[in-house]
Amino acid sequence: MKKKKLWILLLTTVILCSCSSGNDGATDTPDTPTPPTAEERLSIHIGTAVNDREDTRVTDLAFEAGDQIGLYVANRNSDGTPATLKPTGNHVDNMRFTYDGTWTPDTPIYWADNKTNADLYIYYPYTTTVTDVKAMPFNVSADQSSEAAYKAGDVIIGSKKNVSPTESTVIIDARHAMSQMLIELAPGNGFTAESLAEADINVRINGIKTNATIDLAAGTVAATGEPTAITPMKSGDGYKALIVPQSVADGNLLTVTADGREYNLKKGMTFESGKRYRFTVTLGKTSDGVNVTIDQWEDDGTDYGGTAE
Numbered sequence: 001m002k003k004k005k006l007w008i009l010l011l012t013t014v015i016l017c018s019c020s021s022g023n024d025g026a027t028d029t030p031d032t033p034t035p036p037t038a039e040e041r042l043s044i045h046i047g048t049a050v051n052d053r054e055d056t057r058v059t060d061l062a063f064e065a066g067d068q069i070g071l072y073v074a075n076r077n078s079d080g081t082p083a084t085l086k087p088t089g090n091h092v093d094n095m096r097f098t099y100d101g102t103w104t105p106d107t108p109i110y111w112a113d114n115k116t117n118a119d120l121y122i123y124y125p126y127t128t129t130v131t132d133v134k135a136m137p138f139n140v141s142a143d144q145s146s147e148a149a150y151k152a153g154d155v156i157i158g159s160k161k162n163v164s165p166t167e168s169t170v171i172i173d174a175r176h177a178m179s180q181m182l183i184e185l186a187p188g189n190g191f192t193a194e195s196l197a198e199a200d201i202n203v204r205i206n207g208i209k210t211n212a213t214i215d216l217a218a219g220t221v222a223a224t225g226e227p228t229a230i231t232p233m234k235s236g237d238g239y240k241a242l243i244v245p246q247s248v249a250d251g252n253l254l255t256v257t258a259d260g261r262e263y264n265l266k267k268g269m270t271f272e273s274g275k276r277y278r279f280t281v282t283l284g285k286t287s288d289g290v291n292v293t294i295d296q297w298e299d300d301g302t303d304y305g306g307t308a309e
Helices: 002-020 147-151 193-198
Strands: 046-050 068-075 092-099 103-105 118-124 136-139 156-163 170-176 179-187 201-215 220-230 233-235 238-243 246-248 252-258 261-266 269-271 276-283
Touching: 046 103, 046 118, 046 156, 118 170, 147 233, 147 238, 179 193, 179 201, 201 238, 201 246, 252 276, 261 276
Parallel strands: 046 170, 179 276
Antiparallel strands: 068 092, 068 118, 092 103, 118 156, 136 201, 156 170, 179 238, 201 220, 201 252, 233 238, 246 269, 252 261
């Protein structure tokens, strides 16, 4: 009997010890968090630099609040080679960024991971639908006499290749897709500075194609359609217009009408993307040769000349 009681006592002690070591919620030890198995993705932040000047447009104005650009991000292939830019199916497709001191996307975007490099492409102005990134349609206005019509022809494209994932802002080098033509009038035979300033002047640029397709991946522009005449915008004492890059055959490139009489500058011309061409046109009743000033937006200091009769 004593042995039986002893066994019961031992069994009870074991049970009580077992219960006292259980989890009653008051003496819990927090579990160690399980480390995440996936890498934390980094946000994509961009900035723009045009012609080595921060946020400068062909219109000679800084990007303004509310301006919008489109961004494509194409991840590099596993062997590091560039992937083909497509209208859709890239890592990022035509994400709209709006400018307000910095560029902000409609929704946050991220790098694929922390090790996959990518190519970034931007364009301005933004359009909601891009069906062909190798032939984006665009046109400049034939009548650029108003500031709004002139500005509407401003196109900027750019890219940054083989970028490593980073938390820092990626500055994308961009350039002007169109050409810019500046026209200044000077008095020649039969004019004085005063009489020219008081004359009723009209300026017309002849034989210019105003439609274009833009290859965003290659960064090239091709003129399309039939040539027409462009009316430039009056700017200070001169005139300016945006021109689709193209070659224009010899002919009356520029017509200036002063007090009802036409003066024609006869010249062939090749307009290149991202370049500014300055035409100082001397109006005279006798011709002594063509004298046209041409300079790149990166001013090459070249000076030529011209007389229109």
